[in-house]
Amino acid sequence: MITVLKFGGTSVGSTEALKRVANIIIAEKDDKVAVVSAMSGITNFLVSALEDKNVDLEDVFFKFEERHMNVAKELFDEEHLALFTKEFNERLDEFKTLVADKENWSDPFFKDNVSSQGERFSSLMLAHLISSMGHKSVALTAETAGVYAVGNPLSGSCDLKKTSIGMGMNVKPILENDIIPIITGFYGINEDGKPLTFGRGGSDYAASAIGNALDADVIEIWTDVDGFMSADPRLVPDAVVIEEMNYSEAGELAYFGAKVLHPRTIEPARMKHIPVKIKNSYRPENPGTLIHNFRKKRDELLKSVAMKADLSIITIRSGEIAYRPKLMAKAMEKIGEVDTVYGLSTSLSTMAFLVHNNDVPLALSGLRGIDFEDLEGIDIKSGVTLICAVGDDLLDRNGFSGEVFGAIKDIGANIEMISEGASDVSLNFVVPTESAADVIKVLHSRFISGGQ
Numbered sequence: 229m230i231t232v233l234k235f236g237g238t239s240v241g242s243t244e245a246l247k248r249v250a251n252i253i254i255a256e257k258d259d260k261v262a263v264v265s266a267m268s269g270i271t272n273f274l275v276s277a278l279e280d281k282n283v284d285l286e287d288v289f290f291k292f293e294e295r296h297m298n299v300a301k302e303l304f305d306e307e308h309l310a311l312f313t314k315e316f317n318e319r320l321d322e323f324k325t326l327v328a329d330k331e332n333w334s335d336p337f338f339k340d341n342v343s344s345q346g347e348r349f350s351s352l353m354l355a356h357l358i359s360s361m362g363h364k365s366v367a368l369t370a371e372t373a374g375v376y377a378v379g380n381p382l383s384g385s386c387d388l389k390k391t392s393i394g395m396g397m398n399v400k401p402i403l404e405n406d407i408i409p410i411i412t413g414f415y416g417i418n419e420d421g422k423p424l425t426f427g428r429g430g431s432d433y434a435a436s437a438i439g440n441a442l443d444a445d446v447i448e449i450w451t452d453v454d455g456f457m458s459a460d461p462r463l464v465p466d467a468v469v470i471e472e473m474n475y476s477e478a479g480e481l482a483y484f485g486a487k488v489l490h491p492r493t494i495e496p497a498r499m500k501h502i503p504v505k506i507k508n509s510y511r512p513e514n515p516g517t518l519i520h521n522f523r524k525k526r527d528e529l530l531k532s533v534a535m536k537a538d539l540s541i542i543t544i545r546s547g548e549i550a551y552r553p554k555l556m557a558k559a560m561e562k563i564g565e566v567d568t569v570y571g572l573s574t575s576l577s578t579m580a581f582l583v584h585n586n587d588v589p590l591a592l593s594g595l596r597g598i599d600f601e602d603l604e605g606i607d608i609k610s611g612v613t614l615i616c617a618v619g620d621d622l623l624d625r626n627g628f629s630g631e632v633f634g635a636i637k638d639i640g641a642n643i644e645m646i647s648e649g650a651s652d653v654s655l656n657f658v659v660p661t662e663s664a665a666d667v668i669k670v671l672h673s674r675f676i677s678g679g680q
């Protein structure tokens with residue numbers, strides 16, 4: 229049995245947190261592989277240093293070193309501190325060399341390289357900590373473990389086939405020798421051997437990809453909450469932890485709002501039917517949320533309600549656009565420049581897109597480039613929020629949307645856009661932002677906590 233355990237920035241961000249994490253890893257009975265983020269705040273710190281035109285590199289390295297070494301001094305006795313410091317300094321020298329060479333700065337993958345440096349140091353610290361506690365452990369980078377990536381700078385995807393060869397060659401032999409590998413999250417190595425990151429928050433995805441490549445039996449995402457909740461507890465005080473969900477439900481929720489898990493984490497695990505567990509590193513005794521292939525008939529209509537605010541609806545009006553699918557395709561292509569299209573809805577003569585407020589200018593400049601012979605106009609409605617109601621098998625539940633929309637009518641909220649039918653685990657619709665909290669509350673009280 230192989231368990232992959234992933235720990236995020238807060239879990240490796242302080243002396244106390246690191247000790248807690250080391251104990252969790254040691255207590256795991258299966259063969260285990262840990263995947264870690266950078267210490268909390270470090271990736272942001274590196275990214276802002278890269279963006280600062282007047283950056284004082286000496287100061288950056290001073291602070292970077294100080295943050296790590298302060299924790300290391302608390303963690304290690306003299307002997308282990310000396311061992312750790314030696315390796316730490318070697319890595320820091322490599323990092324300094326990378327940045328000192330001005331030619332590197334124009335490399336398209338330079339930002340990936342710099343922003344992923346934090347992971348190389350947090351993994352080193354955790355491996356040393358576990359060793360100092362009497363268990364054999366080794367820190368591996370994506371380079372030495374064999375985690376491979378493909379794609380454009382700052383938005384790579386894991387090359388699962390190559391990574392599985394890497395894991396077979398580099399990680400499995402370590403496990404066979406009862407040594408615990410601690411691997412960097414967040415990035416892989418591209419075809420040219422350069423670091424390529426998986427997007428911000430990408431260590432969850434890295435852990436899932438590593439789990440896939442290792443044919444792991446379970447992937448545990450250790451975080452600072454108890455798991456997926458039935459709603460945001462700040463809005464709904466009686467929200468509960470969801471004990472079990474299937475991959476699609478978790479994927480929709482992660483994608484639409486719940487910040488528990490990076491949305492891309494689900495796919496590599498789902499491909500090989502590997503269960504994913506969300507666990508709280510502050511309360512390891514809690515069961516957390518188990519995500520797997522699972523369908524169970526249950527009474528409550530919904531499992532969770534989430535929302536995504538700061539969105540805008542962009543509507544193009546063009547006579548009988550529905551009879552001109554090529555024009556629709558063109559509009560899709562032009563809007564494709566934006567980061568994410570959260571929703572899409574069409575009618576005979578309109579086509580509406582739901583995008584983030586920040587993406588509106590980009591979307592508009594794309595759409596204006598189209599030669600619509602009979603474009604009647606483009607409308608924008610800002611200040612809207614997407615509500616995502618998740619539950620299994622929704623399409624088969626007779627009268628389901630009627631009930632949901634009836635509840636929303638009862639509180640007097642207006643529904644601005646609806647997307648139903650694309651997924652049988654989620655009903656997504658848009659309401660004015662000022663009504664969003666009330667919508668979440670009424671759906672939770674009627675269809676989750678209170679029954680019907």
Ligand code: ASP
Pocket residue numbers: 236237265266271272346413414427428429430431432
């Ligand atoms: N350290 C990276 C970030 O902050 C990756 C991660 O934490 O998942 O984005």
Ligand code: MG
Pocket residue numbers: 236237429432
């Ligand atoms: Mg995270």
